[in-house]
Amino acid sequence: DSGVTQTPKHLITATGQRVTLRCSPRSGDLSVYWYQQSLDQGLQFLIHYYNGEERAKGNILERFSAQQFPDLHSELNLSSLELGDSALYFCASSAPSGRLNEQFFGPGTRLTVL
Amino acid sequence: AQSVTQPDIHITVSEGASLELRCNYSYGATPYLFWYVQSPGQGLQLLLKYFSGDTLVQGIKGFEAEFKRSQSSFNLRKPSVHWSDAAEYFCAVDGAYSGAGSYQLTFGKGTKLSVIP
Numbered sequence: 001d002s003g004v005t006q007t008p009k010h011l012i013t014a015t016g017q018r019v020t021l022r023c024s025p026r027s028g029d030l031s032v033y034w035y036q037q038s039l040d041q042g043l044q045f046l047i048h049y050y051n052g053e054e055r056a057k058g059n060i061l062e063r064f065s066a067q068q069f070p071d072l073h074s075e076l077n078l079s080s081l082e083l084g085d086s087a088l089y090f091c092a093s094s095a096p097s098g099r100l101n102e103q104f105f106g107p108g109t110r111l112t113v114l
Numbered sequence: 115a116q117s118v119t120q121p122d123i124h125i126t127v128s129e130g131a132s133l134e135l136r137c138n139y140s141y142g143a144t145p146y147l148f149w150y151v152q153s154p155g156q157g158l159q160l161l162l163k164y165f166s167g168d169t170l171v172q173g174i175k176g177f178e179a180e181f182k183r184s185q186s187s188f189n190l191r192k193p194s195v196h197w198s199d200a201a202e203y204f205c206a207v208d209g210a211y212s213g214a215g216s217y218q219l220t221f222g223k224g225t226k227l228s229v230i231p
Contacts, residue, residue: 001156002159004157033218033219035219036228042221042222042223042224043204043219043221043224045218045219045220046220048218056218058218089178090158092158093198101162102163103160103219105150105157105158106157107155107156107157108157
């Protein structure tokens, strides 16, 4: 158990819909990273938040957005869903942002878009 | 931009046999390298990491990896595989510095390990 929690574990929805994925980092961790794992693209970095502020964006679509709240939990919002958005979405947390800090991954949310 | 290549998509070994999973990276500066393992239905667990110093790194579960700068490689090894090692293994490099203290990981496509009893 990494200490990072993600809800829900599974999500099935239809094209065009909007969903919210939630991540609670390890106690004390200020950084939250979101990654998408799909069969064709593999594991890709989406976005990084540190203590409530966006720090970096990766291959994140404009239909996707995220935020980190004062209690440090984070939400990833996916809208106008397409079939290709079906994937496993991971969040990871780490202590103060920096290269030496290991990222701890949550169990993921499996999103299926029908 | 940095990249990671894991040339083997799927490897099958017998229980008790030795294992080597290959990883090649492309990165302009000193890389920080990681190996993660993902069991079915699970998240990613860190096996080991290389930041600097000794090029042979020991990790959890009896795994080790050797950093070879001249070959841009960071291969994962285990002398004797157990059935419980069956999983998918990901090599990653940390170095996409955005200038705002962000070091996101770039992953390889993964190598799926099957273990024959």
